[in-house]
Amino acid sequence: MKTIHLSEVRDRIKDLVQKANFELQDDVLAVITSMEKVEESPAALAVFEQMKQNADVAREERLGLCQDTGLAVFFVELGEDVELDKNDGIQSLKHAIEEGARLGYQEGYLRKSVVEDPIRRKNTGDNTPVFIHWELEPGETFKITFIAKGGGAENMSAIRMFAPAAGQEGIEDFVVETAERGGSNPCPPIIVGVGVGGNFEYSALLAKKALLRRPLGSHNSDPFYAEMEKRLLERINKLGIGPQGMGGRCTALAVHVESFPCHIASMPAAVNIQCHSHRVLSFEM
Ligand code: SF4
Structure with a gap:
């Protein structure tokens, strides 16, 4: 049995949300650098240059990579053989994560981007509530992944319930249409997370997980989906929207x-768009 102290989780989360917002990760920078080599437009190359300068300034001066520091979204992989030590007055793991995010956004001067009510629009003032997705695992796993999800990119995401007859082609057209409809709104170059299968809500979750479960630009271990990824990237990059x-x-x-497996009568598909300011970071304990 592994014991995790909740005060330690809170402190790790506080650092995590700041580090993710201040430091563009190496996999993102590596893909930007490789894309620069195929880009010819001077305007696009100038944008890439500004993105790299922006990343340098953010890292050195501990400033947000973007003014929109996003909703704080967490994926928690929690082992069944993990005991949570409720020390320092922290009553639950949820409380530890929320408190860590609240302190991190406050101390890091990261913008507070949450409103209490979707229609009445009063800011909660501390970027909470956070959004937590729980996954119970066997053993002693304890891993938390954070993604800062800006509004511009999230707004361009989409979900559609296809009949199976739409086939692979129907899904691929939908992904490309979604990227095209987004245009410059999600601050391209974008990262496109696609969830295929499950049911209505699970496909959306898969699309978000697709953004953060493996290094940027790596391919699905199933060659069928790896080929789909390559084809979609090529089609989206032919749209000409550019950086x-x-x-x-x-x-x-x-x-x-x-x-993910799905019902015989359904073929759900979801597209979660992420901007170039791809702020994803994990830790394990
Ligand atoms: S879409 Fe991304 S880069 Fe654009 S404003 Fe939102 S968080 Fe910033």
Whole structure:
């Protein structure tokens, strides 16, 4: 049995949300650098240069990579053989995560982007509530992954319930249409998370997981889906939207597809769009 102290979780989360917002990770920078090599448009190349300068300034001066520091979304993989030590007045793991995020956003001067009610729009003032997805695992796993999800990219996401007859082609057209409809709104070059299968809500969750479960630009271990990812990336990059909508060959940095079994009568598909300011970070204890 592994024991995890909740005060330690709170402190790790506080650091995690700041580090993710201040430091663009190496896999993102590596894909940007490789895309620069295929880009020819001077405007697009200038945007890439600004993105790299922006990343340097954010890292050195501990400033948010973007003014929209996002909803704080967490994926928690919790082992059944983990005991949670409720020390320091923290009553639950949820409380530890929420408190860590609240402190991290406050101390890091990260923008508070949550409203209490979707229609009445009063800011909660501390970027809570956070959004937590729980996954119970066997053993002593304890892993938390954070993604800062900005509004511009999230707004361009989509879900559709297909009949199975739509086939692979129907899904691929839907992904490309979604990227095209987004245009410059999600701050391209984008990262496209695709969830295929499950049911209505699970496909959306798969699409979000597709953004954060493997290094950017890696391919699905199933060759069928790996090929789909390559084809979709090529089609999206032919749209010509380009970095920040300035035109060019790079509209997307990567397409990641995740799949799951589904009902015989259904074929759900969801597309979760992420911007180039891809702030994803994990820790394990
Ligand atoms: S879409 Fe991304 S880069 Fe654009 S404003 Fe939102 S968080 Fe920032």
